[in-house]
Every structure is written in structure tokens, then in C-alpha cells.
Amino acid sequence: MRRIKLFFAALVCLFTSATVCHADDMPIPAAQLPAAAQAFVQQNFPGKTIAYAEKDSEFMKTKYEVHLNDGTSIDFDKAGNWDKVDCHMVAVPAALVPAAIQQYVNTNFAGAVVVKIDKERHGYDIELSNDMELKFNHQGVCIGYDD
Numbered sequence: 001m002r003r004i005k006l007f008f009a010a011l012v013c014l015f016t017s018a019t020v021c022h023a024d025d026m027p028i029p030a031a032q033l034p035a036a037a038q039a040f041v042q043q044n045f046p047g048k049t050i051a052y053a054e055k056d057s058e059f060m061k062t063k064y065e066v067h068l069n070d071g072t073s074i075d076f077d078k079a080g081n082w083d084k085v086d087c088h089m090v091a092v093p094a095a096l097v098p099a100a101i102q103q104y105v106n107t108n109f110a111g112a113v114v115v116k117i118d119k120e121r122h123g124y125d126i127e128l129s130n131d132m133e134l135k136f137n138h139q140g141v142c143i144g145y146d147d
Helices: 001-024 033-043 099-108
Strands: 026-027 052-057 062-068 075-076 084-085 116-118 123-128 132-138 141-147
Touching: 033 062, 033 075, 084 099, 099 116, 099 132
Parallel strands: none
Antiparallel strands: 026 052, 052 062, 062 075, 075 084, 084 116, 116 123, 123 132, 132 141
């Protein structure tokens, strides 16, 4: 009985240490980002540089997080496709906001700009400069909001 308990304790320790070590974010040089991620930064944030990049390798998924010198943070999938862009209180590049979403924001929240955009399963979550959080489907139709 004691051997069984010891075996299970060792198994739990091994699994826990492997999971903790494997799930940690690992800083990487910007040159190790996928080419698509590097091109995205150059195209959409001209004049900005990558201050910090990290690679997060989870069980079956790899993600990258990039922080630019102006404070912007961008999440990418393993292929280098953007998933989330957070510019804090500055407008995200217009090319990233679907036209229907931008039109809705202009019509219903005059003067506010999109400062964060996040691709989700249902469509997009956005945050405006007035702290409103909106949810849109893939067609750009508003399906919910928080204030």
C-alpha cells in the first residue's frame, strides 16, 4: 500500500512539474517570431519596434505575445496570425477593424475609437476609448455590450 501511495505521489509531482515548466512563457528575440507576425507589425505599426516578445507553448497550442515600444500588445497564433491587439488608449490601426464594426461605432459612439480588438469564436470583442465593450458577430452585427 505504501508503494502505491509513493508511486502516485511521484506521478503527481512529475505531472505538476512538467505542466508548470511547459506552460511558462518564454522570452524570445523578435527574429524568432513567425514571419507573418513580423510582417504584421511592420505593416500595421510603422515606426514602432518590438520591445519584448514571448512564446507560450501549451499542451497542443503555441501562441506568441508581442509588446511594442509604445505599449501596444499583440497576440498571435502559431502561424503568426493576429488574435488580439490592445493599443490601450490609442486607436488600433483602421485596417484591423472590419468596416461594419467601424460604421457601427461611428454611428452609435461618435468621437470614440476602437482601442482593443479581439478575435473570438463568435466574432469580435472590442473596447472603445470611452470604456464601452462591444461584441460583434462575424458579419459585424452588434450582439451585446458592457459599459
